[in-house]
Amino acid sequence: MTNSENMLQQLRSEASTIFTSAIKAVNPNQAIKRYVHVKDDYLYIGTDDEIKFKLSDYDRIILIGAGKATAPMAKAIEDLLGNRIDNGMINVKYGFTEELKHTKITEADHPVPDQNGVEGTKKILELLQTATEKDLVFSLISGGGSALLPYPASGITLRQKQELTKELIACGASIDEINAVRKHISAVKGGQMARAAYPATTINLMLSDVVADKIDVIASGPFTPDSSSFHDVWNIINKYGLNEIPESIRTYLDAGVKGEKPETPKENDPVFQNVFNFIIGSNIIALEAAEKKARELGYQTLILSSMIEGETRDVARVHSAIAKEILMTGRPVLPPACIISGGETTVTIRGKGLGGRNQEFGLASALDLIGLPPRVVILSGGTDGNDGPTDAAGAIVDPLSVERGEIAGLNAVSFLQDNDAYHFLDKSQDLLITGPTNTNVMDVRLILIR
Amino acid sequence: MTNSENMLQQLRSEASTIFTSAIKAVNPNQAIKRYVHVKDDYLYIGTDDEIKFKLSDYDRIILIGAGKATAPMAKAIEDLLGNRIDNGMINVKYGFTEELKHTKITEADHPVPDQNGVEGTKKILELLQTATEKDLVFSLISGGGSALLPYPASGITLRQKQELTKELIACGASIDEINAVRKHISAVKGGQMARAAYPATTINLMLSDVVADKIDVIASGPFTPDSSSFHDVWNIINKYGLNEIPESIRTYLDAGVKGEKPETPKENDPVFQNVFNFIIGSNIIALEAAEKKARELGYQTLILSSMIEGETRDVARVHSAIAKEILMTGRPVLPPACIISGGETTVTIRGKGLGGRNQEFGLASALDLIGLPPRVVILSGGTDGNDGPTDAAGAIVDPLSVERGEIAGLNAVSFLQDNDAYHFLDKSQDLLITGPTNTNVMDVRLILIR
Numbered sequence: 001m002t003n004s005e006n007m008l009q010q011l012r013s014e015a016s017t018i019f020t021s022a023i024k025a026v027n028p029n030q031a032i033k034r035y036v037h038v039k040d041d042y043l044y045i046g047t048d049d050e051i052k053f054k055l056s057d058y059d060r061i062i063l064i065g066a067g068k069a070t071a072p073m074a075k076a077i078e079d080l081l082g083n084r085i086d087n088g089m090i091n092v093k094y095g096f097t098e099e100l101k102h103t104k105i106t107e108a109d110h111p112v113p114d115q116n117g118v119e120g121t122k123k124i125l126e127l128l129q130t131a132t133e134k135d136l137v138f139s140l141i142s143g144g145g146s147a148l149l150p151y152p153a154s155g156i157t158l159r160q161k162q163e164l165t166k167e168l169i170a171c172g173a174s175i176d177e178i179n180a181v182r183k184h185i186s187a188v189k190g191g192q193m194a195r196a197a198y199p200a201t202t203i204n205l206m207l208s209d210v211v212a213d214k215i216d217v218i219a220s221g222p223f224t225p226d227s228s229s230f231h232d233v234w235n236i237i238n239k240y241g242l243n244e245i246p247e248s249i250r251t252y253l254d255a256g257v258k259g260e261k262p263e264t265p266k267e268n269d270p271v272f273q274n275v276f277n278f279i280i281g282s283n284i285i286a287l288e289a290a291e292k293k294a295r296e297l298g299y300q301t302l303i304l305s306s307m308i309e310g311e312t313r314d315v316a317r318v319h320s321a322i323a324k325e326i327l328m329t330g331r332p333v334l335p336p337a338c339i340i341s342g343g344e345t346t347v348t349i350r351g352k353g354l355g356g357r358n359q360e361f362g363l364a365s366a367l368d369l370i371g372l373p374p375r376v377v378i379l380s381g382g383t384d385g386n387d388g389p390t391d392a393a394g395a396i397v398d399p400l401s402v403e404r405g406e407i408a409g410l411n412a413v414s415f416l417q418d419n420d421a422y423h424f425l426d427k428s429q430d431l432l433i434t435g436p437t438n439t440n441v442m443d444v445r446l447i448l449i450r
Numbered sequence: 451m452t453n454s455e456n457m458l459q460q461l462r463s464e465a466s467t468i469f470t471s472a473i474k475a476v477n478p479n480q481a482i483k484r485y486v487h488v489k490d491d492y493l494y495i496g497t498d499d500e501i502k503f504k505l506s507d508y509d510r511i512i513l514i515g516a517g518k519a520t521a522p523m524a525k526a527i528e529d530l531l532g533n534r535i536d537n538g539m540i541n542v543k544y545g546f547t548e549e550l551k552h553t554k555i556t557e558a559d560h561p562v563p564d565q566n567g568v569e570g571t572k573k574i575l576e577l578l579q580t581a582t583e584k585d586l587v588f589s590l591i592s593g594g595g596s597a598l599l600p601y602p603a604s605g606i607t608l609r610q611k612q613e614l615t616k617e618l619i620a621c622g623a624s625i626d627e628i629n630a631v632r633k634h635i636s637a638v639k640g641g642q643m644a645r646a647a648y649p650a651t652t653i654n655l656m657l658s659d660v661v662a663d664k665i666d667v668i669a670s671g672p673f674t675p676d677s678s679s680f681h682d683v684w685n686i687i688n689k690y691g692l693n694e695i696p697e698s699i700r701t702y703l704d705a706g707v708k709g710e711k712p713e714t715p716k717e718n719d720p721v722f723q724n725v726f727n728f729i730i731g732s733n734i735i736a737l738e739a740a741e742k743k744a745r746e747l748g749y750q751t752l753i754l755s756s757m758i759e760g761e762t763r764d765v766a767r768v769h770s771a772i773a774k775e776i777l778m779t780g781r782p783v784l785p786p787a788c789i790i791s792g793g794e795t796t797v798t799i800r801g802k803g804l805g806g807r808n809q810e811f812g813l814a815s816a817l818d819l820i821g822l823p824p825r826v827v828i829l830s831g832g833t834d835g836n837d838g839p840t841d842a843a844g845a846i847v848d849p850l851s852v853e854r855g856e857i858a859g860l861n862a863v864s865f866l867q868d869n870d871a872y873h874f875l876d877k878s879q880d881l882l883i884t885g886p887t888n889t890n891v892m893d894v895r896l897i898l899i900r
Contacts, residue, residue, distance in 0.1 A: 314764035
């Protein structure tokens with residue numbers, strides 16, 4: 001191997017190591033064990049044991065939840081509380097299961113909800129409705145929790161709810177507007193699960209997969225006050241001229257405005273007085289772990305932001321502009337430098353290829369790295385290990401990636417235009433493959449320069 | 451005024467001050483005087499007087515150049531060398547003139563070249579062709595220099611050249627490919643002016659308006675070796691299937707491949723042996739000046755990159771993600787924080803409104819800042835003081851900008867969709883107006899957080 005190849009090999013291997021450290025820090029099992037401690041009859045919640053509960057004060061411990069990482073979260077709670085758990089009921093994505101002793105798992109579809117999800121949610125609601133003030137409820141929420149807790153308000157079908165959501169997306173409604181509508185045609189979202197659990201004490205532990213960790217957005221906030229109203233929902237529907245909404249939804253929303261249907265619970269509603277919300281894993285926690293590992297490896301580090309959004313290829317250009325500046329002038333940090341960013345970008349589909357946002361980020365970056373010295377590497381990976389409908393988590397690219405693809409007969413520009421990053425990166429040997437990680441706190445990106 | 455308004459007022463005023471400092475640092479007159487020093491019979495070039503010339507060794511001092519900031523550059527050289535200048539000839543954009551004693555100014559059109567530009571370039575070439583090894587040539591190049599030095603190769607018209615360029619852009623050719631073609635159907639670009647000036651000593655002083663300050667790209671590199679060939683040009687034309695190129699261009703390129711037309715001079719060509727290239731003003735110099743001023747005002751600073759490119763609204767999202775992270779976790783720097791970036795973004799025109807990339811950046815940022823505490827301000831400005839076809843240099847926005855626009859009856863999302871930032875920012879009182887600055891080193895963006 002040449003010196004350049006050695007250098008790139010080292011950088012690529014270090015990038016992988018740093019990425020792995022980031023994922024480990026948000027492993028659901030570990031995250032639960034960092035936030036939940038049991039000593040004798042006492043339960044402590046928080047990294048510094050901020051809140052204390054006396055277990056013998058409660059008649060029952062109930063465990064509910066939904067999300068792609070909820071099974072390993074439940075496993076961790078079972079490890080900690082064992083036989084003290086009286087009843088458990090969680091919804092997870094098909095295949096995302098664990099061996100659980102006290103908790104019944106319902107497998108359901110994601111991202112498009114299915115009838116299994118509805119059945120599971122019904123059971124969870126029924127269980128919560130049996131809860132009294134002498135019960136302690138653990139709610140375990142993770143990415144995908146919204147689709148895995150489908151329960152349309154009375155008279156509305158899952159299909160109708162999905163259609164309306166689609167229409168809202170198509171007409172350019174903001175995510176806040178879409179959420180306001182969704183919460184008002186659901187029987188669980190927007191704090192309505194807290195209403196079902198009331199007056200039990202509820203400890204809601206969340207693995208956040210949303211930008212800025214907004215708890216009213218994570219799984220559509222089943223235990224969080226909703227600030228929108230039926231009135232707002234009508235304004236949104238009128239604003240976008242959605243005249244053809246299904247009759248069942250129209251009837252329900254009309255009844256809602258007249259006060260004949262329950263409004264989502266607002267801040268200061270007593271249903272929240274016994275709810276304790278904790279984010280136990282999030283993107284910034286993963287980025288901090290990446291930073292720690294990078295420092296151990298001798299890098300000067302900079303966390304740009306855990307909240308990066310925007311069109312993937314343009315976000316990639318900003319990252320490679322920073323890489324170029326480091327190489328040219330040593331700004332914003334001198335090499336050996338590790339720039340870290342998180343969040344979740346979007347891809348406007350223009351082609352028919354295979355890939356995901358992290359692979360697209362990789363391919364776009366590879367094009368920007370052409371001609372740079374062989375001492376820079378860019379990694380972009382989904383912390384769930386699953387980028388788009390592929391077996392890859394993302395990509396690690398370097399200044400020779402495009403050339404490697406070309407030698408294999410592929411043109412990087414064409415593959416990017418076709419959103420076909422997977423097939424390019426496969427040939428250029430730049431796919432990042434981790435297998436499923438059982439967690440999800442969005443994406444981690446790394447720029448490494450020696 | 452409320453405390454919030456006071457805080458925002460202070461931040462906005464400091465952002466303006468910092469932006470003004472950045473522009474001052476790249477003022478063409480000052481930049482020339484920082485790089486060119488005359489003591490008695492000696493001419494020193496470089497901030498540390500790196501190169502020395504004995505003026506009495508030369509028979510004549512000739513001054514040529516082109517660009518929007520070239521007139522004030524010439525003024526600075528005239529201030530320094532006065533009557534020692536024997537002959538001068540520069541091309542500038544209509545109206546971008548100065549009172550010069552020894553230099554003839556040709557005003558011409560930009561960004562679309564016109565016949566005046568061709569006439570002026572012809573005169574410059576003729577002047578250079580008279581130069582001998584006993585002559586000293588100052589070349590003064592600034593932004594717009596490419597369009598202001600139009601001179602198609604023999605037999606090709608300006609119109610034909612422009613048509614081919616347009617076709618190349620339309621079919622997705624890369625900027626390097628477009629430049630290769632342009633240099634080969636021009637009589638001045640790609641080092642051909644160096645050939646005209648040879649064997650004179652040429653000091654080429656450039657105010658860079660291109661990302662990464664590539665000297666073969668600034669004004670299409672009239673004094674810089676070209677790495678592309680007639681053969682490459684045919685490959686590019688064939689690659690994109692441009693079968694209908696004008697007969698005159700086809701004939702010229704055919705002759706070129708056969709060696710019947712002069713190839714652009716390559717590296718190691720003797721025509722470059724007496725050429726000294728200096729970048730006297732660039733984006734990073736402006737950013738460094740901004741950093742200095744921000745530190746004086748008490749900010750912790752970070753220069754992200756001087757090379758930021760990409761779709762404006764997505765680049766803006768990355769910037770506001772950094773602002774949010776600073777507010778939430780104090781990363782990448784603790785407040786009071788000033789994040790600085792440069793380069794030049796692009797805008798995909800989707801609407802019919804009025805604006806420029808800096809105003810679009812401002813409006814997109816304003817939408818991202820909604821709901822943030824009133825202690826963050828984002829500025830984006832063109833260093834030429836002229837953003838798009840407007841009288842504004844850019845925008846300064848804060849978390850209340852969108853609300854101010856709404857109070858005036860405007861919807862920020864609709865105005866952004868229509869690329870109509872100017873009319874929104876005008877009403878929200880967020881336009882940044884400096885007037886023409888006589889310089890151009892692309893854009894400066896600032897995030898200020900207290």
